[in-house]
Amino acid sequence: MDPQPSPPAGQRRARLAWLALLSGLAVLLNGWPIPLYYGIQLLLGSVPPILALLLWRSWWAVPMTLLASLQTVRLWGHPWAVVIFSLEMLWLTLALRRFGGPPTSDGNGRVVLFALGYWLLVGCPLVILFYGGVMGIDPANVAVTAVKQAFNGLLNTVLAFGALILIQGLRSRRGHGPGIPLRGTIVALALLTITLPSLVIGLVAGHQLEVAVQRGTLDGLQTVNLALSRARDQNTALLMRQLGEAMAYRRIGADGSVLSSDPALFKRLDAEFRDGGRSYVHHRDLAMLVPRNNQPTLRRWVNGYWSYSRLYRDPANGSTVMVQVVEPARPVVTRLQQQSATLLAVSLMVLALAGPASLWLGKRFEREFGRVLPPPAGGRGPDDAPAALGGE
Numbered sequence: 001m002d003p004q005p006s007p008p009a010g011q012r013r014a015r016l017a018w019l020a021l022l023s024g025l026a027v028l029l030n031g032w033p034i035p036l037y038y039g040i041q042l043l044l045g046s047v048p049p050i051l052a053l054l055l056w057r058s059w060w061a062v063p064m065t066l067l068a069s070l071q072t073v074r075l076w077g078h079p080w081a082v083v084i085f086s087l088e089m090l091w092l093t094l095a096l097r098r099f100g101g102p103p104t105s106d107g108n109g110r111v112v113l114f115a116l117g118y119w120l121l122v123g124c125p126l127v128i129l130f131y132g133g134v135m136g137i138d139p140a141n142v143a144v145t146a147v148k149q150a151f152n153g154l155l156n157t158v159l160a161f162g163a164l165i166l167i168q169g170l171r172s173r174r175g176h177g178p179g180i181p182l183r184g185t186i187v188a189l190a191l192l193t194i195t196l197p198s199l200v201i202g203l204v205a206g207h208q209l210e211v212a213v214q215r216g217t218l219d220g221l222q223t224v225n226l227a228l229s230r231a232r233d234q235n236t237a238l239l240m241r242q243l244g245e246a247m248a249y250r251r252i253g254a255d256g257s258v259l260s261s262d263p264a265l266f267k268r269l270d271a272e273f274r275d276g277g278r279s280y281v282h283h284r285d286l287a288m289l290v291p292r293n294n295q296p297t298l299r300r301w302v303n304g305y306w307s308y309s310r311l312y313r314d315p316a317n318g319s320t321v322m323v324q325v326v327e328p329a330r331p332v333v334t335r336l337q338q339q340s341a342t343l344l345a346v347s348l349m350v351l352a353l354a355g356p357a358s359l360w361l362g363k364r365f366e367r368e369f370g371r372v373l374p375p376p377a378g379g380r381g382p383d384d385a386p387a388a389l390g391g392e
Contacts, residue, residue, distance in 0.1 A: 019060050022048035026068035033075060037206055037340045038280050038301035038333050040144055041075065042152050049089055050160035054106050055167070057097055065089035077296040080130035081149075084123055088153055091118045107168060109187030109362060112355045115157040119150035120352075131298070140334045141298045144341035151348040154355070158195050162188045183362035190358035191351075198347040206340055211282050217332055218286040221308035224249070225325045229312040247327045254319040269305065269326065276304060288329060304329040 030045030045068040053061040065086050072081040095114040100106060127146040131137045137145070165188045168181070228249050250260035260266050269289055276290040280301070290304040309324040 015056060015058075019052060019058065019064070022052050023060075023064045023067060026064055027071065030068045030071035030075075034203075035279055036148065036203065037144070037210065037336060039076070039141070039297035040148050040337075040340065042148070042155075043072070044156060044159070045069065045071065046085060046089065046153070046156045047160045047163070050092065050111070050157055051163050053089070053093055053096060054111060054160060054164045057093075057103055057106070059093060061093055062086065062089045075297070077294055077300075078130075078135060080126075080134065084126050084130070084149065087126070088115070088118050088123060091122065092157075107164060107181035107184035109161060109184055109191075109359050111161060112154070112157055112187070112191065113359065115154055116352055116355050119153050123153060124150055135296055135299075137296065137298050138302060138334065140337040140341070141302065144337045144344065145298065147341050147344040147348055151344050151351065154348070154351050155195055155199065158188075158191045158351075162192050183359075183366040186362035186365050187358045190361060191354055194354045194358075195351055198350055202343050202347050205343055207282075209339055210280065210336060213332055213336055214281065214283055214286055217306055217327075218283050218308065221286070221306060221325050221327070222310075225308055225310055225323050228325065229310070229321065229323045247325060249323065249325045252322045252324075253314075254321070265326075266324075273305065276301070289326070301333050302330050304333070306332070 026045045026048040028045075029047065030043050033041035033043050035041050046065055049061040049064040049068070052058055052064065065088070066082065069082045069085040072085075073079050092111060092114055095117075096106065096111060100110055100114075124146045127149055128142060131145055132139065132142040161184070165181075165184050168184075224247060228251070248260070248262040248265050250258055250263075250266050252258050272292055273289040274292050276288040281288050285308060287307040287309075288301070288304050289307050290300045295303075305326045306329050307324060307326045309322060312321050312323060313319070314321050
Protein backbone atom coordinates (compact mmCIF):
# COMPACT_ATOMS: atom_id res chain seq x y z
CA MET A 1 0.00 0.00 0.00
CA ASP A 2 1.51 3.31 -1.11
CA PRO A 3 2.33 5.83 1.61
CA GLN A 4 0.40 9.08 1.47
CA PRO A 5 2.42 12.12 2.56
CA SER A 6 0.58 14.58 4.75
CA PRO A 7 -0.22 17.80 2.81
CA PRO A 8 0.29 21.27 4.33
CA ALA A 9 -2.46 22.70 6.53
CA GLY A 10 -3.74 25.03 3.81
CA GLN A 11 -4.05 22.18 1.33
CA ARG A 12 -5.82 20.03 3.93
CA ARG A 13 -8.42 22.73 4.52
CA ALA A 14 -8.94 23.19 0.80
CA ARG A 15 -9.22 19.44 0.32
CA LEU A 16 -11.81 19.12 3.10
CA ALA A 17 -13.82 21.92 1.50
CA TRP A 18 -13.75 20.13 -1.85
CA LEU A 19 -14.68 16.82 -0.21
CA ALA A 20 -17.67 18.47 1.47
CA LEU A 21 -18.72 20.02 -1.86
CA LEU A 22 -18.38 16.71 -3.71
CA SER A 23 -20.32 14.92 -0.95
CA GLY A 24 -23.20 17.35 -1.31
CA LEU A 25 -23.10 16.95 -5.09
CA ALA A 26 -23.20 13.16 -4.73
CA VAL A 27 -26.31 13.33 -2.53
CA LEU A 28 -27.93 15.77 -4.94
CA LEU A 29 -27.23 13.61 -7.99
CA ASN A 30 -28.69 10.51 -6.34
CA GLY A 31 -31.73 12.56 -5.38
CA TRP A 32 -32.43 13.26 -9.08
CA PRO A 33 -32.31 9.85 -10.78
CA ILE A 34 -32.64 9.34 -14.52
CA PRO A 35 -35.72 7.12 -15.13
CA LEU A 36 -35.20 4.25 -17.53
CA TYR A 37 -37.96 1.69 -17.15
CA TYR A 38 -40.49 0.69 -14.47
CA GLY A 39 -38.64 1.16 -11.18
CA ILE A 40 -35.26 1.11 -12.99
CA GLN A 41 -33.24 4.32 -12.70
CA LEU A 42 -29.73 5.54 -13.42
CA LEU A 43 -27.92 7.22 -10.53
CA LEU A 44 -24.91 9.48 -11.02
CA GLY A 45 -24.18 9.97 -7.33
CA SER A 46 -21.02 7.82 -7.32
CA VAL A 47 -19.26 10.06 -9.85
CA PRO A 48 -18.09 12.64 -7.24
CA PRO A 49 -16.73 10.00 -4.79
CA ILE A 50 -14.82 8.21 -7.56
CA LEU A 51 -13.43 11.57 -8.70
CA ALA A 52 -12.34 12.33 -5.12
CA LEU A 53 -10.69 8.92 -4.97
CA LEU A 54 -8.79 9.56 -8.21
CA LEU A 55 -7.72 13.04 -7.15
CA TRP A 56 -6.52 12.27 -3.63
CA ARG A 57 -6.86 8.49 -3.04
CA SER A 58 -8.86 9.48 -0.01
CA TRP A 59 -10.73 7.01 2.21
CA TRP A 60 -13.41 9.70 2.40
CA ALA A 61 -14.77 8.30 -0.87
CA VAL A 62 -16.31 5.39 1.07
CA PRO A 63 -18.40 7.45 3.56
CA MET A 64 -19.26 9.85 0.72
CA THR A 65 -20.76 6.94 -1.21
CA LEU A 66 -22.52 5.60 1.88
CA LEU A 67 -24.12 9.00 2.50
CA ALA A 68 -25.19 9.48 -1.11
CA SER A 69 -26.54 5.93 -1.50
CA LEU A 70 -28.91 6.40 1.44
CA GLN A 71 -31.09 8.16 -1.11
CA THR A 72 -31.87 4.76 -2.61
CA VAL A 73 -33.80 3.75 0.51
CA ARG A 74 -36.28 6.53 -0.29
CA LEU A 75 -36.21 5.89 -4.04
CA TRP A 76 -36.36 2.10 -4.12
CA GLY A 77 -37.77 1.12 -0.74
CA HIS A 78 -34.95 -1.14 0.48
CA PRO A 79 -31.42 -0.79 1.95
CA TRP A 80 -29.55 -3.34 -0.15
CA ALA A 81 -28.33 -0.88 -2.79
CA VAL A 82 -26.53 1.01 0.02
CA VAL A 83 -24.52 -2.13 0.77
CA ILE A 84 -23.71 -2.83 -2.88
CA PHE A 85 -22.63 0.73 -3.72
CA SER A 86 -20.59 1.16 -0.53
CA LEU A 87 -18.76 -2.10 -1.16
CA GLU A 88 -18.01 -0.93 -4.69
CA MET A 89 -16.27 2.18 -3.39
CA LEU A 90 -14.39 0.18 -0.75
CA TRP A 91 -13.23 -2.19 -3.50
CA LEU A 92 -12.06 0.67 -5.73
CA THR A 93 -10.24 2.37 -2.86
CA LEU A 94 -8.39 -0.79 -1.83
CA ALA A 95 -7.60 -1.70 -5.45
CA LEU A 96 -6.18 1.72 -6.30
CA ARG A 97 -4.12 2.00 -3.14
CA ARG A 98 -2.75 -1.55 -3.30
CA PHE A 99 -2.58 -2.38 -7.03
CA GLY A 100 -2.82 0.99 -8.77
CA GLY A 101 0.86 1.93 -8.51
CA PRO A 102 1.96 5.44 -7.48
CA PRO A 103 -0.70 8.19 -7.34
CA THR A 104 0.71 9.75 -10.52
CA SER A 105 -0.49 6.68 -12.45
CA ASP A 106 -4.17 7.12 -11.56
CA GLY A 107 -4.63 8.87 -14.89
CA ASN A 108 -3.91 5.69 -16.85
CA GLY A 109 -7.52 4.42 -16.70
CA ARG A 110 -6.86 1.28 -14.65
CA VAL A 111 -9.75 2.23 -12.36
CA VAL A 112 -12.15 1.20 -15.14
CA LEU A 113 -10.80 -2.36 -15.00
CA PHE A 114 -11.15 -2.37 -11.22
CA ALA A 115 -14.79 -1.29 -11.55
CA LEU A 116 -15.45 -3.93 -14.21
CA GLY A 117 -13.93 -6.60 -11.96
CA TYR A 118 -16.13 -5.57 -9.03
CA TRP A 119 -19.38 -5.77 -10.94
CA LEU A 120 -18.56 -9.08 -12.61
CA LEU A 121 -17.23 -10.80 -9.49
CA VAL A 122 -19.09 -9.15 -6.60
CA GLY A 123 -21.72 -6.59 -7.61
CA CYS A 124 -23.94 -8.68 -9.90
CA PRO A 125 -23.89 -11.73 -7.59
CA LEU A 126 -24.89 -9.45 -4.69
CA VAL A 127 -27.82 -8.09 -6.73
CA ILE A 128 -28.98 -11.66 -7.40
CA LEU A 129 -28.59 -12.54 -3.71
CA PHE A 130 -30.32 -9.49 -2.23
CA TYR A 131 -33.00 -8.83 -4.86
CA GLY A 132 -33.82 -12.40 -5.82
CA GLY A 133 -33.02 -14.32 -2.63
CA VAL A 134 -33.81 -11.85 0.15
CA MET A 135 -36.57 -9.69 -1.36
CA GLY A 136 -38.04 -12.33 -3.68
CA ILE A 137 -38.16 -10.06 -6.74
CA ASP A 138 -39.19 -11.82 -9.96
CA PRO A 139 -36.33 -13.07 -12.21
CA ALA A 140 -36.99 -10.53 -14.99
CA ASN A 141 -36.57 -7.60 -12.62
CA VAL A 142 -33.53 -9.17 -10.96
CA ALA A 143 -31.85 -9.60 -14.34
CA VAL A 144 -32.51 -6.05 -15.51
CA THR A 145 -31.41 -4.64 -12.14
CA ALA A 146 -28.13 -6.58 -12.17
CA VAL A 147 -27.31 -5.49 -15.71
CA LYS A 148 -28.40 -1.90 -15.04
CA GLN A 149 -26.35 -1.51 -11.88
CA ALA A 150 -23.27 -2.95 -13.57
CA PHE A 151 -23.68 -0.59 -16.52
CA ASN A 152 -24.40 2.31 -14.17
CA GLY A 153 -21.28 1.58 -12.10
CA LEU A 154 -19.04 1.43 -15.18
CA LEU A 155 -20.65 4.56 -16.62
CA ASN A 156 -20.01 6.52 -13.43
CA THR A 157 -16.41 5.34 -13.33
CA VAL A 158 -15.88 6.45 -16.93
CA LEU A 159 -17.48 9.85 -16.22
CA ALA A 160 -15.33 10.34 -13.12
CA PHE A 161 -12.19 9.35 -15.02
CA GLY A 162 -13.09 11.76 -17.83
CA ALA A 163 -13.54 14.51 -15.23
CA LEU A 164 -10.09 13.68 -13.82
CA ILE A 165 -8.48 14.08 -17.25
CA LEU A 166 -10.32 17.38 -17.72
CA ILE A 167 -9.11 18.67 -14.33
CA GLN A 168 -5.56 17.64 -15.12
CA GLY A 169 -5.82 19.50 -18.42
CA LEU A 170 -7.02 22.68 -16.69
CA ARG A 171 -4.21 22.40 -14.15
CA SER A 172 -1.70 21.97 -16.95
CA ARG A 173 -2.89 25.10 -18.74
CA ARG A 174 -2.36 27.07 -15.54
CA GLY A 175 1.14 25.70 -15.14
CA HIS A 176 0.34 23.25 -12.33
CA GLY A 177 0.98 19.56 -12.46
CA PRO A 178 2.90 17.41 -14.96
CA GLY A 179 0.37 17.78 -17.80
CA ILE A 180 -2.32 15.59 -19.31
CA PRO A 181 -1.36 11.88 -19.42
CA LEU A 182 -1.39 10.73 -23.02
CA ARG A 183 -2.63 7.23 -22.20
CA GLY A 184 -5.39 8.52 -19.97
CA THR A 185 -6.54 11.02 -22.58
CA ILE A 186 -6.87 8.29 -25.20
CA VAL A 187 -8.63 5.95 -22.77
CA ALA A 188 -11.10 8.65 -21.66
CA LEU A 189 -11.89 9.76 -25.22
CA ALA A 190 -12.35 6.18 -26.41
CA LEU A 191 -14.62 5.19 -23.51
CA LEU A 192 -16.73 8.36 -23.60
CA THR A 193 -17.10 8.08 -27.38
CA ILE A 194 -18.47 4.56 -26.94
CA THR A 195 -20.39 4.92 -23.67
CA LEU A 196 -22.38 8.11 -24.20
CA PRO A 197 -23.85 7.15 -27.61
CA SER A 198 -24.70 3.69 -26.26
CA LEU A 199 -26.50 5.29 -23.31
CA VAL A 200 -28.43 7.70 -25.52
CA ILE A 201 -29.42 4.94 -27.96
CA GLY A 202 -30.54 2.74 -25.08
CA LEU A 203 -32.61 5.51 -23.51
CA VAL A 204 -34.29 6.43 -26.80
CA ALA A 205 -34.94 2.81 -27.78
CA GLY A 206 -36.34 1.97 -24.34
CA HIS A 207 -38.59 5.04 -24.37
CA GLN A 208 -39.94 4.24 -27.81
CA LEU A 209 -40.57 0.63 -26.77
CA GLU A 210 -42.49 1.78 -23.70
CA VAL A 211 -44.58 4.22 -25.72
CA ALA A 212 -45.46 1.58 -28.33
CA VAL A 213 -46.40 -1.11 -25.80
CA GLN A 214 -48.47 1.32 -23.75
CA ARG A 215 -50.22 2.53 -26.89
CA GLY A 216 -51.26 -1.07 -27.62
CA THR A 217 -52.48 -1.53 -24.03
CA LEU A 218 -54.46 1.70 -24.19
CA ASP A 219 -56.05 0.76 -27.52
CA GLY A 220 -57.20 -2.55 -26.08
CA LEU A 221 -58.68 -0.95 -22.96
CA GLN A 222 -60.42 1.74 -25.01
CA THR A 223 -62.00 -0.86 -27.29
CA VAL A 224 -63.33 -2.90 -24.37
CA ASN A 225 -64.49 0.25 -22.58
CA LEU A 226 -66.48 1.40 -25.60
CA ALA A 227 -68.00 -2.06 -26.10
CA LEU A 228 -69.09 -2.18 -22.45
CA SER A 229 -70.66 1.26 -22.68
CA ARG A 230 -72.89 0.11 -25.53
CA ALA A 231 -73.67 -3.40 -24.30
CA ARG A 232 -76.94 -4.09 -22.56
CA ASP A 233 -76.78 -5.46 -19.02
CA GLN A 234 -77.63 -8.99 -20.11
CA ASN A 235 -74.81 -8.99 -22.70
CA THR A 236 -72.13 -7.52 -20.45
CA ALA A 237 -71.38 -10.74 -18.59
CA LEU A 238 -71.07 -12.64 -21.89
CA LEU A 239 -68.68 -10.00 -23.22
CA MET A 240 -66.44 -10.18 -20.15
CA ARG A 241 -66.34 -13.99 -20.31
CA GLN A 242 -65.16 -13.73 -23.91
CA LEU A 243 -62.44 -11.25 -22.93
CA GLY A 244 -61.10 -13.53 -20.19
CA GLU A 245 -60.62 -13.30 -16.46
CA ALA A 246 -57.74 -10.81 -16.58
CA MET A 247 -59.88 -7.75 -17.28
CA ALA A 248 -62.45 -6.30 -14.94
CA TYR A 249 -64.89 -3.41 -15.29
CA ARG A 250 -67.36 -1.30 -13.36
CA ARG A 251 -70.10 1.10 -14.46
CA ILE A 252 -71.00 3.95 -12.14
CA GLY A 253 -74.26 5.72 -12.85
CA ALA A 254 -75.15 9.31 -12.10
CA ASP A 255 -77.29 8.12 -9.20
CA GLY A 256 -74.32 6.31 -7.62
CA SER A 257 -75.37 2.84 -8.67
CA VAL A 258 -72.46 0.50 -9.41
CA LEU A 259 -72.37 -2.52 -11.68
CA SER A 260 -69.08 -4.42 -11.53
CA SER A 261 -67.65 -7.67 -12.84
CA ASP A 262 -65.40 -8.01 -9.76
CA PRO A 263 -66.60 -5.89 -6.80
CA ALA A 264 -63.92 -7.28 -4.46
CA LEU A 265 -61.12 -6.23 -6.83
CA PHE A 266 -62.39 -2.66 -7.20
CA LYS A 267 -62.90 -2.38 -3.46
CA ARG A 268 -59.27 -3.38 -2.99
CA LEU A 269 -58.11 -0.98 -5.72
CA ASP A 270 -59.96 1.93 -4.11
CA ALA A 271 -58.57 1.16 -0.65
CA GLU A 272 -55.04 -0.05 -1.31
CA PHE A 273 -53.94 1.45 -4.64
CA ARG A 274 -53.15 4.92 -5.98
CA ASP A 275 -52.27 6.51 -9.31
CA GLY A 276 -48.61 5.83 -10.08
CA GLY A 277 -48.12 9.18 -11.80
CA ARG A 278 -46.57 10.05 -15.14
CA SER A 279 -42.97 8.91 -14.56
CA TYR A 280 -43.34 5.78 -16.66
CA VAL A 281 -46.79 6.24 -18.24
CA HIS A 282 -46.61 8.26 -21.43
CA HIS A 283 -50.26 8.46 -22.54
CA ARG A 284 -52.55 10.90 -20.77
CA ASP A 285 -55.64 8.68 -20.97
CA LEU A 286 -53.85 5.63 -19.54
CA ALA A 287 -53.25 5.24 -15.81
CA MET A 288 -51.22 2.81 -13.75
CA LEU A 289 -52.61 1.97 -10.32
CA VAL A 290 -49.87 0.88 -7.89
CA PRO A 291 -50.01 -0.30 -4.25
CA ARG A 292 -49.94 2.40 -1.58
CA ASN A 293 -47.72 0.44 0.82
CA ASN A 294 -43.96 0.84 1.06
CA GLN A 295 -42.97 -2.30 -0.81
CA PRO A 296 -39.88 -2.14 -3.06
CA THR A 297 -40.40 -0.09 -6.21
CA LEU A 298 -39.75 -3.08 -8.48
CA ARG A 299 -42.65 -4.99 -6.92
CA ARG A 300 -44.92 -1.95 -7.01
CA TRP A 301 -44.99 -1.71 -10.80
CA VAL A 302 -45.22 -5.46 -11.40
CA ASN A 303 -48.21 -5.68 -9.02
CA GLY A 304 -49.96 -2.68 -10.56
CA TYR A 305 -53.04 -2.42 -12.79
CA TRP A 306 -53.61 -0.57 -16.03
CA SER A 307 -56.75 1.56 -15.86
CA TYR A 308 -58.83 3.42 -18.42
CA SER A 309 -61.98 5.37 -17.56
CA ARG A 310 -64.42 7.33 -19.70
CA LEU A 311 -67.73 9.13 -19.27
CA TYR A 312 -70.66 8.28 -21.56
CA ARG A 313 -74.22 9.52 -21.91
CA ASP A 314 -76.81 6.79 -21.44
CA PRO A 315 -79.15 7.01 -24.48
CA ALA A 316 -81.98 5.45 -22.49
CA ASN A 317 -82.39 8.26 -19.95
CA GLY A 318 -79.73 10.82 -20.91
CA SER A 319 -77.80 10.40 -17.65
CA THR A 320 -74.00 10.22 -17.38
CA VAL A 321 -72.31 6.86 -16.88
CA MET A 322 -68.64 6.25 -16.11
CA VAL A 323 -67.08 3.01 -17.32
CA GLN A 324 -63.71 1.90 -15.95
CA VAL A 325 -61.72 -1.06 -17.27
CA VAL A 326 -58.64 -2.46 -15.52
CA GLU A 327 -56.21 -5.28 -16.19
CA PRO A 328 -53.03 -6.51 -14.44
CA ALA A 329 -49.84 -4.74 -15.55
CA ARG A 330 -47.58 -7.70 -14.80
CA PRO A 331 -47.48 -9.22 -18.34
CA VAL A 332 -46.64 -5.91 -20.03
CA VAL A 333 -44.17 -4.74 -17.37
CA THR A 334 -42.39 -8.12 -17.30
CA ARG A 335 -42.11 -8.17 -21.08
CA LEU A 336 -40.71 -4.65 -21.10
CA GLN A 337 -38.24 -5.55 -18.35
CA GLN A 338 -36.99 -8.49 -20.38
CA GLN A 339 -36.50 -6.29 -23.43
CA SER A 340 -34.84 -3.65 -21.27
CA ALA A 341 -32.43 -6.21 -19.85
CA THR A 342 -31.43 -7.16 -23.39
CA LEU A 343 -30.79 -3.53 -24.39
CA LEU A 344 -28.76 -2.85 -21.26
CA ALA A 345 -26.84 -6.12 -21.61
CA VAL A 346 -25.72 -5.11 -25.10
CA SER A 347 -24.57 -1.71 -23.81
CA LEU A 348 -22.78 -3.35 -20.88
CA MET A 349 -21.06 -5.83 -23.17
CA VAL A 350 -19.85 -3.03 -25.44
CA LEU A 351 -18.52 -1.09 -22.46
CA ALA A 352 -16.90 -4.17 -20.90
CA LEU A 353 -15.06 -4.89 -24.15
CA ALA A 354 -14.20 -1.25 -24.74
CA GLY A 355 -12.52 -0.86 -21.33
CA PRO A 356 -9.61 -3.30 -21.84
CA ALA A 357 -9.39 -2.40 -25.55
CA SER A 358 -9.06 1.32 -24.82
CA LEU A 359 -6.40 0.65 -22.16
CA TRP A 360 -4.43 -1.44 -24.64
CA LEU A 361 -4.84 1.22 -27.31
CA GLY A 362 -3.75 3.99 -24.93
CA LYS A 363 -0.67 2.01 -23.91
CA ARG A 364 0.26 1.40 -27.54
CA PHE A 365 -0.14 5.07 -28.43
CA GLU A 366 1.95 6.09 -25.42
CA ARG A 367 4.68 3.66 -26.42
CA GLU A 368 4.74 4.83 -30.04
CA PHE A 369 4.58 8.47 -28.98
CA GLY A 370 7.48 7.92 -26.59
CA ARG A 371 9.64 6.68 -29.44
CA VAL A 372 9.52 10.04 -31.22
CA LEU A 373 10.23 12.07 -28.08
CA PRO A 374 13.79 12.73 -26.98
CA PRO A 375 14.65 10.48 -24.01
CA PRO A 376 15.06 12.20 -20.64
CA ALA A 377 18.53 12.78 -19.28
CA GLY A 378 19.86 9.57 -17.80
CA GLY A 379 17.13 7.52 -19.46
CA ARG A 380 13.66 6.70 -18.20
CA GLY A 381 13.48 4.76 -15.00
CA PRO A 382 10.70 2.39 -13.96
CA ASP A 383 9.14 4.96 -11.63
CA ASP A 384 9.11 7.86 -14.07
CA ALA A 385 5.76 9.43 -14.91
CA PRO A 386 4.10 8.31 -18.17
CA ALA A 387 4.20 10.44 -21.27
CA ALA A 388 2.12 13.59 -20.84
CA LEU A 389 0.86 16.42 -22.98
CA GLY A 390 2.00 19.65 -21.37
CA GLY A 391 0.11 22.94 -21.23
CA GLU A 392 0.76 26.03 -23.30
